[in-house]
Amino acid sequence: MQLSTRHLLGIKNLTTEDISLILSTAAQFKEVLQRPVKKVPSLRDVTIVNLFYENSTRTRFSFELAEKRLSADTINFASSSSSAAKGETLLDTVNNILSMKVDMVVMRHSASGAPHFLAQHIPAAIINAGDGINEHPTQGLLDAFSIQEKTGTLAGRKVAIIGDIMHSRVAQSNIYLLKKMGAEVTVCGPPTLIPKYISEALGVSVNYNLKETLEWCDVANVLRIQLERQNQVLFSSLREYSLAYGINRNLLDSLHKEIVIMHPGPINRGVEMDSDVADSKQSIILQQVENGVAVRMAVLYLLSGRN
Amino acid sequence: MQVLLSSNQLSETVHQLAAQLSSRHTDLDDVVFVGIQQGGVVVGNDIVTSIQQNNSSKKIQYGQLDITFYRDDIRNEILTPDTMNLPFAIENKTVVLIDDVLFTGRTIKAALDVLLDYGRPAKVELCVLIDRKEHRQFPIQADYVGVTVQTNKTDKVKLVNKEVVLITR
Numbered sequence: 124m125q126l127s128t129r130h131l132l133g134i135k136n137l138t139t140e141d142i143s144l145i146l147s148t149a150a151q152f153k154e155v156l157q158r159p160v161k162k163v164p165s166l167r168d169v170t171i172v173n174l175f176y177e178n179s180t181r182t183r184f185s186f187e188l189a190e191k192r193l194s195a196d197t198i199n200f201a202s203s204s205s206s207a208a209k210g211e212t213l214l215d216t217v218n219n220i221l222s223m224k225v226d227m228v229v230m231r232h233s234a235s236g237a238p239h240f241l242a243q244h245i246p247a248a249i250i251n252a253g254d255g256i257n258e259h260p261t262q263g264l265l266d267a268f269s270i271q272e273k274t275g276t277l278a279g280r281k282v283a284i285i286g287d288i289m290h291s292r293v294a295q296s297n298i299y300l301l302k303k304m305g306a307e308v309t310v311c312g313p314p315t316l317i318p319k320y321i322s323e324a325l326g327v328s329v330n331y332n333l334k335e336t337l338e339w340c341d342v343a344n345v346l347r348i349q350l351e352r353q354n355q356v357l358f359s360s361l362r363e364y365s366l367a368y369g370i371n372r373n374l375l376d377s378l379h380k381e382i383v384i385m386h387p388g389p390i391n392r393g394v395e396m397d398s399d400v401a402d403s404k405q406s407i408i409l410q411q412v413e414n415g416v417a418v419r420m421a422v423l424y425l426l427s428g429r430n
Numbered sequence: 431m432q433v434l435l436s437s438n439q440l441s442e443t444v445h446q447l448a449a450q451l452s453s454r455h456t457d458l459d460d461v462v463f464v465g466i467q468q469g470g471v472v473v474g475n476d477i478v479t480s481i482q483q484n485n486s487s488k489k490i491q492y493g494q495l496d497i498t499f500y501r502d503d504i505r506n507e508i509l510t511p512d513t514m515n516l517p518f519a520i521e522n523k524t525v526v527l528i529d530d531v532l533f534t535g536r537t538i539k540a541a542l543d544v545l546l547d548y549g550r551p552a553k554v555e556l557c558v559l560i561d562r563k564e565h566r567q568f569p570i571q572a573d574y575v576g577v578t579v580q581t582n583k584t585d586k587v588k589l590v591n592k593e594v595v596l597i598t599r
Binding site for chain 2: 124144147148151154155158159160162163165168242317380424427428
């Protein structure tokens with residue numbers, strides 16, 4: 124079986140077969156990561172550039188580790204310390220890197236659609252590591268993998284996505300993926316952070332009440348408040364946000380069931396989630412990080428064929 | 431399509447291989463059996479069941495090994511991996527690799543690479559149901575062979591519905 128695409132630009136254009144293939148391959152890579160030698164030679168003839176035009180810790184490390192576990196050669200690019208700071212265009216930078224015989228490009232960019240633009244202009248396989256407020260497909264895949272691993276299935280699972288939906292590429296990738304795989308999705312947050320027509324556009328439910336949403340769901344994926352993407356005041360203060368939408372121990376204890384807590388990181392502790400929630404046994408936040416490496420190995424492996 | 435081993439002959443060959451393995455390994459504590467996905471696992475299941483029936487006192491250690499990530503022709507075609515399951519340490523053990531057909535030797539070379547990433551076995555032996563001896567591309571030979579067959583290089587030899595068949599191209 125092969126993926127239907129040669130790039131991973133978003134979940135939007137993946138088929139359910141693609142998603143299942145990536146998730147089942149990731150399960151095999153997770154086994155690789157438990158071995159004494161956590162490395163396979165699959166990509167030893169492949170060179171990958173990690174092109175990060177925007178800050179990242181988790182995703183960049185996760186991709187780099189995945190590449191190394193697959194025996195690929197890697198080069199890292201951070202825009203702040205490169206010629207991009209001297210005014211070189213994206214396409215020029217990439218073409219210069221490709222002339223050094225690079226096979227795959229992992230890219231994060233603050234402009235939505237940047238990896239799609241690149242895919243039209245260069246021959247290498249492109250993997251989107253987050254583009255603006257559009258998509259973060261590998262995060263969507265690792266979240267789905269983690270939900271499936273923890274709860275057994277995606278189909279019929281009730282997943283709440285809580286917080287800043289408006290500016291979140293994680294939310295968008297999660298919604299596309301979960302809907303394709305038959306899960307039910309409710310988004311929850313202040314009305315100013317939820318796009319007005321999201322229900323019609325993406326087929327999700329909207330609930331502005333946190334307690335009701337948590338009572339409904341099996342899994343709560345809690346997003347970070349992205350202060351860097353907001354150029355207007357969408358809620359009055361972090362304290363007020365935390366009072367209305369922060370998840371704390373008392374709230375979880377008041378529910379009639381135990382739900383799974385997820386967060387893509389980095390956590391604003393005390394804002395969207397309290398420490399005793401983030402560090403509780405209901406939380407699978409660190410498993411998400413661990414699974415991220417296996418999922419990214421699967422994506423890199425499946426896209427590494429030469430057409 | 432030609433039947434190389436009928437279902438009865440296949441089961442007889444499996445029992446012979448199991449008997450040879452049992453007589454060579456009287457102490458099963460230091461031996462682990464590993465079937466190579468996918469055909470080798472089918473044969474391995476039968477061989478291990480047969481050995482287990484004759485040694486009911488000891489639980490035989492049996493795992494499944496997948497070579498997908500270690501293939502040397504990986505860039506020609508990206509294949510989906512099968513399950514890898516080695517729920518025991520192979521350090522200082524004798525590992526008996528089991529495969530259905532030994533052809534070029536490339537699968538076995540990859541399987542050895544996989545195995546060494548799990549530890550350092552004391553010894554590795556190879557048991558195959560069918561040996562297509564004249565087509566070897568690597569210096570690899572089996573320690574236990576069910577049947578040696580003469581084939582053309584382009585032929586396919588496969589396990590299909592409890593029979594071993596030769597498909598001529």
